[in-house]
Amino acid sequence: MRSRKVYSLEKSKISESVCDLLEKLSAAAIKKSGHFMVAFSGGSLPEIVAQGLVNPEKKRDIDFTKWWIFFSDERCVPHSSPDSNYNLVKTSILDKLYQLNKDTKNYIPKEQVIKINSKLVHDAELAADDYNSQLVKAFASRETVRYPVFDCILLGVGPDGHTCSLFPHMPQLNVTDIWVTYINNSPKPPSSRITLTLPVVNDAHNVVFVATGASKDTIMDSILNKNDKTLPSTNVNPIRGELFWFLDKDAAKLVNPNIISQL
Numbered sequence: 001m002r003s004r005k006v007y008s009l010e011k012s013k014i015s016e017s018v019c020d021l022l023e024k025l026s027a028a029a030i031k032k033s034g035h036f037m038v039a040f041s042g043g044s045l046p047e048i049v050a051q052g053l054v055n056p057e058k059k060r061d062i063d064f065t066k067w068w069i070f071f072s073d074e075r076c077v078p079h080s081s082p083d084s085n086y087n088l089v090k091t092s093i094l095d096k097l098y099q100l101n102k103d104t105k106n107y108i109p110k111e112q113v114i115k116i117n118s119k120l121v122h123d124a125e126l127a128a129d130d131y132n133s134q135l136v137k138a139f140a141s142r143e144t145v146r147y148p149v150f151d152c153i154l155l156g157v158g159p160d161g162h163t164c165s166l167f168p169h170m171p172q173l174n175v176t177d178i179w180v181t182y183i184n185n186s187p188k189p190p191s192s193r194i195t196l197t198l199p200v201v202n203d204a205h206n207v208v209f210v211a212t213g214a215s216k217d218t219i220m221d222s223i224l225n226k227n228d229k230t231l232p233s234t235n236v237n238p239i240r241g242e243l244f245w246f247l248d249k250d251a252a253k254l255v256n257p258n259i260i261s262q263l
């Protein structure tokens with residue numbers, strides 16, 4: 001891992017700070033390769049990013065036409081379901097971005113939002129294979145390596161240390177021969193999901209965790225202080241990339257102050 005930065009911020013500062021970083025990473029990626037390949041998790045993350053990204057009071061200097069949106073994990077539900085991470089990102093970010101920038105057309109083209117195949121949500125294994133093929137197609141023009149290299153993967157962390165849909169003591173954490181795998185007994189409902197595998201996450205140029213709330217203080221102690229490798233989030237260490245943790249004060253309460261970076 002090139003570097004790890006752990007930030008502990010007032011909750012009100014989290015969205016803006018994460019999006020300041022996204023603005024920087026986006027500009028660098030677009031300059032280097034012509035696009036910004038970013039994967040979103042579900043949970044609280046999309047709303048947190050939305051507050052800083054599609055804010056009429058603070059327009060971002062971002063060329064959204066060059067963004068490609070992927071999902072770090074996705075539930076095997078219809079796109080219209082309230083449980084769909086695509087639906088969450090669409091309603092919290094994509095639709096608002098369209099409304100904010102429809103005059104300038106500075107929004108993400110629909111064909112650059114790579115979502116689960118809604119015809120396959122009845123079969124998580126087929127859906128995972130299909131998403132894997134979609135990744136191959138999307139990254140074909142860029143990649144000569146074994147894995148797709150995302151410019152940024154945005155992750156949340158569960159109170160049990162899961163991230164994406166990689167859960168403690170479940171076999172998906174050890175899958176290394178494919179880019180996307182599936183689970184049908186997720187401890188966090190809904191039970192059927194597809195997820196990026198750990199090697200893909202660790203091949204990203206940048207991985208950004210966002211964790212807020214007192215419910216995350218104990219797990220943050222296990223991940224950052226105790227380095228508990230049974231927890232999927234502890235195993236996220238980008239091989240050539242940068243790792244960022246954005247914590248609010250509640251989630252960072254038990255974290256050793258010596259590992260906290262200053263923004």
Ligand SMILES: O=C(O)[C@H](O)[C@@H](O)[C@H](O)[C@H](O)COP(=O)(O)O
Binds near residue numbers: 073075155164165188
């Ligand atoms: O689809 C999902 O459920 C998410 O991708 C999941 O991995 C989430 O990121 C964590 O459960 C944290 O969720 P919160 O940020 O809401 O606690």
